[in-house]
Amino acid sequence: MTEDVKALSVTGNDLIEWGHIPGAQFPALLARAEAMTANGETVEDIRSALDADRPKVLPKIPLLPTGAVPFHENIRAETPDEEDNVAKVRETMTALMRTPTVVSGAVMPDACPAGPIGTIPVGGVVAAKNAIHPGMHSADICCSVMMTDLGDVDPKIVLDAAQSVTHFGPGGRRNGTRFTTSLKLLDAFRANPFLNSPKLIRMAQEHMGTQGDGNHFLFVGRSRNTGRTAIITHHGSRGPGAVLYKVGMHVAEKFRKKISPETLKQNAWIPADSDEGVAYWEALQLIRKWTKANHNAIHQATVEAGRLGDIGERFWNEHNFVFKRGDLYYHGKGATPAWDHYASDATGRTLIPLNMSEPVLVVRGTDAQHALGFSPHGAGRNFSRSEHRRRMGDMTPEEQMAAETKGLDVRFHAGGIDASELPSSYKSAASVVAQIKDYGLAEIEDYIDPYGCVMAGDVPPFWLTRKKGRR
Structure with a gap:
């Protein structure tokens, strides 16, 4: 009873x-x-x-022991600032390599920290088994560079035309000034669970033909080999990529809590063979298509605005992305793939910008094993933007710019001079080039010597602007 x-x-x-x-x-x-x-x-x-x-509870996956998976260092320190930077990069990579999915890693000569300890640094590469880590490609998914050979045209004509059509700063283009976005691509976005949101679809239309802020740029120079003028753009997937990153991190966090709660939140992953993993991989490829179309739109608009006719080759490459090679997923955070056919549209050559007063390198990758098949994406930094401003002392941005960019046509499109983007804010370009050669990371085929560039400028954060607007 x-x-x-x-x-x-x-x-x-x-x-x-x-x-x-x-x-x-x-x-x-x-x-x-x-x-x-x-x-x-x-x-x-x-x-x-x-x-x-009753659901069967699977055992949690623990972190790997410290040092169990080593990583390759393709970087050397030549100054006290560089020694401090390399130590920080080494510390964060050591923590990162404990992530259970990771099987190998490497750092490039332009490496620098990008967040709390354990976060993949800029210039970091990580190979993972059956896992896509959104935090390892970061919010600026598919940040990339594209070059178009424009022939024997005066570079000033190109820079003037480019400035008249490009868009820097926060937000997107207003009605009446928007670029056309492929309806077929938008339909593909709607068919993907990671991309099918009203906010993302709206941004995909508003942000087409925009370049954002920070270190993104539009560069005009001349080929050292041919003397022909070239335009190079640098930007990522803008708002659509940022929204995808946020959703991807949310899904990865759910998996982390279930299968590996010891893993750092920034290193959470989506199992690649799960339904979510398959959909996320497809979403990354669609965002890549959008980003390439964005570069193309700006280049073509410049050609039309400048009435340019002698157009040569155009190629591009990404340096914030995930690449599948064999059964591994290679995460490059500010690292350029350096093996042939890494993508169906890869030409075998890639671009490595340094700073606004230095050439953009046209290179051919060497697929070096000690670099996991990658090369640098640029010059990187040894200290933060705020530290650079502190070191300027009483020198004004105008004075600093005049001293560092003499003879160049440097323009800030959406704001005042951003001193944290001047050459002194970056690592020594000569040192990075020397390390590319010494570590055998790429073969330099050409240098695009600078005429000038357009950058966003010192634009206040959107939240600060919105706060002032309320007042």
């Missing part, structure tokens, strides 16, 4: 005590328990019957 009374009181708390996880299945389980009670079955009978529906 006592057991029958107890059976009648089977509740959700009993199910939880028996190891069931609360969810939509609970009402059905309780209904089964009630029916079994009505048939005179005992609590133990009910528990045993429902046990088949």
Whole structure:
């Protein structure tokens, strides 16, 4: 009699005590328990019957021991600032390499920290097994560079035309000034669960033909080999990529809590063979297509605005992305793929910009094993933007710019001079080039010597602008 009374009181708390996880299945389980009670079955009978529906708890995946997976260092320090930078890069990579999915890693000559310890640094490469780590490509997905050979045209004509059509700064283009976005691509976005949101679709239309802010640029120079003028753009996937990153990190966090709670949040992953992993990989490829179209739109608009006719080759490469090679997923954070056919549109050559007063390198990758098949993406930094401003002392941005960019046509499109983007804010370009050669990371085929560039400038953060607007 006592057991029958107890059976009648089977509740959700009993199910939880028996190891069931609360969810939509609970009402059905309780209904089964009630029916079994009505048939005179005992609590133990009910528990045993429902046990088949109890989710099996898998063991949590622990972190790897420190040093179990080493990483390659393709970087050397030649100054006290560089020594401090390399030490910080080494510290964060050592923590990162404990992530259970990681099988190898490398750092490039332009490496610098990009967040809390354990966060992949700029200039970092990580290979993972059956895992896509959104935090390892970061919010600026598919940040990339594209070059178009424009022939024997005066570079000033190109820079004037480019400035008239490009868009820097926060936000997108207003109605009446927007570039056309492929309807076929937008339909593909809507068919993908990671991309099908009104906000992302709207941004995909508004942000086409925009370059953002920070270190993104539009560069005009001349080929040292041919003397022909070239335009080079640098930017990523703008708002659509930022939204995808946010959603991807949310999904990865759910997996982290279930399968590896010891893993740092920034290193959470989506299992590549899961439904979510397949959809996320497809979303990355679609964002890549959007980003390439964005570069193309700006280049073509410049050609039309400048009435340019002698157009040569155009090629591009990304340096914030995930690349699949064999059964591994290679995450490059500010690192350029340096092997042939890394993508169907790869030409074998890639671009490495240094700073606004130095050439953009046209290189051919060497697929060096000690670099996991990557090369640098630029010059990198040895200290933060704020530290650079502090070191300027009493020198004004105008004075600093005049001293560092003499003879160049440097323009800030959306704001005042951003001193943190001047050459002195970056590592020594000569040192980075020397290390590319010394470590055998790429073969330099040409130099695009600078005429000038357009950058966003010192634009206040959007949240500060919005706060002032409210006042």
